[in-house]
Amino acid sequence: MSELIKVKQQGEERCEGISYQNLLDEETIEVPAYLREDTNPYMGDEDISVDRWISRDFHDKEKEKLWPKVWQMTCREEDIPEVGDHHIYEIIDQSIIVTRTGENEFKGFINSCLHRGRILRDCDGHADEFVCPFHGATWDINGEFKGIPCKWDFSHLDEKDMSLPQVKVGTWGGFIFINFDENCIPLDDYLSPLPEHFSRFPLHDYYKGAHVQREVQCNWKVGAEAFMESFHTLETHSEILTFTGDANSQYDTFGDHVSRSVTPMGIPSPHLPHVTEAETMRDILELSGRMATDSAEGHEMPEGITARTYVAETNREMFSEIIGESLDHATKSELEDAILYMLFPNTQVWTGYHGNIVYRFLPNGDDHNSCIFETMILLRYEKGTKRPDSAEKNILRPDQAFSEAPEIGGLGPVFDQDDSNMAAVQKGMIASRKGAVSLASYQESRIRHLHQSIDKYLNA
């Protein structure tokens, strides 16, 4: 066994049941190269101290050395469709006015008046110019200073650079990213290999069909990690085991900033013997929340067809009808599997021809014990028709269930199950006498990868 690859889905230590790569061998359509990637270098098995999630000191280190250095997703381009539209992006104690300044041009301004320091814009919206609500100092939307009332009293500012300070801005997939670090690596390098892996999924052409946000009482990493392994399916989402190959998932890491999990769907869990193909088909349609239909009524599988094939073909036909385009080139995997990428540090995006789900976990201001969880669903629309408007963000109250957000459909109840762990993990880590967590070598390798990448920034 290679020293670097101690544990792998195809290695000696693996769960019974068909592997993802073997499922790809059964595809009747040419499998794109990105799905054939299978890379999981061994990263160690040491316990990880709970301090990384619960200590103020660790949060302060992230505040000082992580967030000021990483590219971070702020919003969708479609959220600020017209010149002058802006989104206020807040991270810990920093505030940025992400502004559309041209048809395809965006700028990020430090949201602080150069006169007395008040934030210039209180909330998302539109402006022809930025007028400070305190004394009226004004900048145009490109950040050039236009003046302040009683200019006679400010002649000492004439020699000063009064342009609004900016952060680096970049776009990919219809998302707008910012980086506070003037000397950061280019966004394209940071994202690699994400753009290549998403080449069949032009996210910039999709529209945001849903956007739901809620505060969760856990560190932002606890939240993110709830979506980085399928190991928890067995205990947390047992009702979906009839159609989820949880322990046969593949986990990959690509450089420091990207990782991926692929959980085969339309096959039963290796933990669950004696599931019939008909049960798999019925449950995936009714419970997954991601298939083309959420009812199994009227669906009868022809003799000799597997649930995986039947559901993929149903999705192919129905998705194709919705978007008015052929999906003949789509693999079964891309039509039904859970293929979820993480972009370091806190954004996660699904590939596939169903709605592309996006997760983001932000620290809740300067509190290390809570975070803001957001999910968006990016949808395709019929070719040749007008792009639908971007969905308004639905901010749930902290006491509301995700299943109270009808726009995310079947995902709501699943998130509620995940939610039942998130705050409880934070609480349990604080109570822990062991003071550390022990990760599965393979199935939780993406979590270790996240922490090792964080360390690269904290130790830089």
Place this chain on the structure above:
Amino acid sequence: MTTTADSLIPATDITDNQTVAVTVEGKNILICKANGDYYAVDNQCTHQRAELTNGRIRNCYLACPLHGVRFDLRTGMPKGELTRVPLKTYPVSVAEDGNLHLELD
């Protein structure tokens, strides 16, 4: 007591994301259309009493042209920190003759 104002303006005179200021019973009211529905609010921002006539409507929110406070046209509730006072809203409907019909308290 409810005062109603019929025959305000023809409903077709106002298009989506547009505003029309009208005076009813001495009150300056702003009629708005967003996502195909009609709304009526006080034409005065609750932050600094600026007129909202040139405010921009997107996604059912009316933004004050002065400092950008956004009001939800459905409820009058403001977003952001500049004001916590909601904008007064009035029921408005399309009458049988095609004109907008407004109810004042």
